[in-house]
Amino acid sequence: MPPHSKVDRPLAALIVPDLLELLEEHPESIGPQTAEMHPADLADIAEALPEDMVRVFLSALPKERAGEVLEYLDEQLRTMVLEELTAVEAASLMSEMTPDERADALEELDEETADDILAEFEPAEKEETERLLEYDPYTAGGLMTTEFVSVVENLTAEQALVAVRAMSRAGRREAMYTIYTVEGSGRLRGVLSLRELLASPDGTPLSELAWSEVVSVAPDMSQEEVSQITSNYDLVALPVVDAEKRLLGVVTVDDVIDVIQEEGTEDAQKVGGMEALEEPYMQVGLWQNVRKRGGWLAVLAVGEMLTASVMARYEGEIGRVLLLSQFIPLVMSSGGNSGSQATSLIIRAMALGEVRIGDWWRVVLREIPAGFILGLLLGSLAFVRIFLWQLFGLYEYGPHSTLIAFTVGLTLVGIVTIGSITGSMLPFLLKRLGFDPASASAPFVATLVDVSGISIYFGFAYLLLSGTLL
Amino acid sequence: MPPHSKVDRPLAALIVPDLLELLEEHPESIGPQTAEMHPADLADIAEALPEDMVRVFLSALPKERAGEVLEYLDEQLRTMVLEELTAVEAASLMSEMTPDERADALEELDEETADDILAEFEPAEKEETERLLEYDPYTAGGLMTTEFVSVVENLTAEQALVAVRAMSRAGRREAMYTIYTVEGSGRLRGVLSLRELLASPDGTPLSELAWSEVVSVAPDMSQEEVSQITSNYDLVALPVVDAEKRLLGVVTVDDVIDVIQEEGTEDAQKVGGMEALEEPYMQVGLWQNVRKRGGWLAVLAVGEMLTASVMARYEGEIGRVLLLSQFIPLVMSSGGNSGSQATSLIIRAMALGEVRIGDWWRVVLREIPAGFILGLLLGSLAFVRIFLWQLFGLYEYGPHSTLIAFTVGLTLVGIVTIGSITGSMLPFLLKRLGFDPASASAPFVATLVDVSGISIYFGFAYLLLSGTLL
Secondary structure, eight states: OOTTOOOOTTHHHHHHHHHHHHHHHOGGGHHHHTTTSOHHHHHHHHHHSOHHHHHHHHHHSOHHHHHHHHHHSOHHHHHHHHHHSOHHHHHHHHTTSOHHHHHHHHHHSOHHHHHHHHHHSOHHHHHHHHHHHTSOTTBHHHHOBSOEEEEETTSBHHHHHHHHHHHHHHSOOSEEEEEEEEOTTOBEEEEEEHHHHHHSOTTOBHHHHSBSOOOOBOTTSBHHHHHHHHHHTTOSEEEEEOTTOBEEEEEEHHHHHHHHHHHHHHHHHHHTTSOOOSSOGGGSOHHHHHHHHHHHHHHHHHHHHHHHHHHHHTHHHHHHSGGGGGGHHHHHHHHHHHHHHHHHHHHHHHHTTSSOGGGHHHHHHHHHHHHHHHHHHHHHHHHHHHHHHHHTTSSOOOTTHHHHHHHHHHHHHHHHHHHHHHHHHHHHHHHHTTSOGGGSOHHHHHHHHHHHHHHHHHHHHHHHHTTTTO | OOTTOOOOTTHHHHHHHHHHHHHHHOGGGHHHHTTTSOHHHHHHHHHHSOHHHHHHHHHHSOHHHHHHHHHHSOHHHHHHHHHHSOHHHHHHHHTTSOHHHHHHHHHHSOHHHHHHHHHHSOHHHHHHHHHHHTSOTTBHHHHOBSOEEEEETTSBHHHHHHHHHHHHHHSOOSEEEEEEEEOTTOBEEEEEEHHHHHHSOTTOBHHHHSBSSOOOBOTTSBHHHHHHHHHHTTOSEEEEEOTTOBEEEEEEHHHHHHHHHHHHHHHHHHHTTSOOOSSOGGGSOHHHHHHHHHHHHHHHHHHHHHHHHHHHHTHHHHHHSGGGGGGHHHHHHHHHHHHHHHHHHHHHHHHTTSSOGGGHHHHHHHHHHHHHHHHHHHHHHHHHHHHHHHHTTSSOOOTTHHHHHHHHHHHHHHHHHHHHHHHHHHHHHHHHTTSOGGGSOHHHHHHHHHHHHHHHHHHHHHHHHTTTTO
């Protein structure tokens, strides 16, 4: 990393001692000294301070800056700070936040505090915030900001540019890079980028410049779909419209990135066989950590207890041919591993929209041959292993060692094929039933496949060994 | 979805028959009829066409539009189309692509075709593309575009706006929303958003308007770090500078989103216990599908064969107490499941930069108590299961059923704790050794834990049952 880069996170740790001294002796110098810093860095510094100093630090900053820092602050810390302030102080800081972040921050507070703060907002701000709070936070409406730029379509490029400059002088506009053209009624008509506006000859009518096919979404569209659309069209902003196509707000790309990362984390944790955590791993307490993992672990263990009953049924066989027990772990884990691969593949492809529920049949047709070939590979390995051990006297499989090698090998062909099919189909089944396909976790698939693994194993043993060993 | 939204992907399928007719009878009408459509939608339509018609469709579009469509086209199809064209035709189309996309597209062609096309570019374009091709595609240099806006810092806001308008009239500028101020030498000095430029009074000197602390990166920074920085600072563009801090290019947020999704997919597939696929699941051929999965499956199966040797050692014990074999699957899967949870959690937290390699000690201190409590939970469940089965006569565990219940219960406490520790530490170990932490897949951890599971089980069996059953 070049020396001039300021991205070195541990910097915050270096600054803290000096900052604490400054806060005590010259709090007035903090504003000017940090004036050029990115609010994300100031938030990092705030997070490194002792908890009781965060409020002091924020109040030493100009109000506008403090509001920006709040946007980047860790959610737990932000909630703590806002609850410590009086409602008037909190409202004054929060009015500097962007409308969508402000609504998100209010949502995390307890209801009473949130209501007290809301009551202190200016009427227009209060109404706007209340409107945003009505949307489900995991939808386009919950993500959108109301700070966007729209102009009536009958202006010329020059008039529009004057209007845009006036709007940006009047205050911060979060979603500024895309300009929406609307009819008098507020109905969305077109879109153009600020670049296109700047590049156009002054007299051109906006209606001629703007693109008339605007990608837009309804406020109740899920955040997953919002992020897929934004990424497919390489948008920096996605307009949200009501049923009459009136512009309600705009989802900006930075929020979409957060959604993509959140969804990725949730899926990764679910595929790992647990409920998704509500906070980053290092911030989660022992109790949440155990609770989110314990539920699924217990369910899976209870499911896996079925194997104990299945195994009990085959105790007689194991008693007669003890060496059969040797390969139970191999059979089980191979089924689980192939299932884990298939389920991870499909869940991810679904999350990206590459595979849809109607594709299940095409997926089966891919997984059957793939699973079969993989099964042949593992089956051959096991066959060779038993053959070699017998050959070199590492273990004595007796006169029927070839039959045993066939039993294990054929079982692997079967169980790897079944694992691949089960692992790839379970996400479709769950989605069809209205569950999150990511709940088809690797451990869930492995548990499902284990019982079949044991049954196939003893099935082949019967077939091949009865009359000789069994 | 509202009726006016044009995001309904299967639309392409509806359009294709009409389009094929048009292509035959009135190809000249296709340009005007699709003039308002987003190039991503045109790319979708192209992908739905018969392969031999894609070229015909592209050539019916205005050249600039066809170049844009190429940017959104599926990589395999794009490579096919470009290889079908003459070098002159391909170069003419590709000169309409953004410089970073152009370099990416060339990288996918075979070397000879790429060289032929390069030779047909204008000299300046050729040099720029060759320079971009020199960077590793998975670094900031490989992601960046050279279409950005920089102005010398001694201009006033008004002069800068005139310059920016002239630049955007002269041609497409991809990274347009952020304006960089530079010294005469090209050294990066400051940054301001186009909004800030538009909002400022005309006479203000740029040096006063621009933010002097610019987040910037070196061209060899990995794409993972680039995406973390862009997301932390909510950037729409991240400048790339050389060792003298001269501006080389800019990474735009749409490419960052692609990186985040790519990395997420790679990690998901690796955590699932396979090598990452090179293309979306539905486009991968049987052979690649099998190859990417077979490698790890085989390695894991060979590792798992160790369990056969371990099991062989305990054959005597199984022979004496047959019912011990019943709980082997439960013990193994519980260790694997807890390991799978822990490894998924840590790999994801590392990918997001929430957990760094130096945090390993803090992670161990969280996982030991968490694993122990989870182990107690599963151990108690197993204890109760055996107790109930014995009580209701579902299985006869003999006079020492309590000892057997303790054996299984204590084994679960041990193996779930070990699973949590192994699963959480393996990503750190792999990262320390220079491997991708995501290779600490759920199946890998499960395989590692299986041998310990069996050993702990028979260890407790010895301890508790010798003298009675063993």
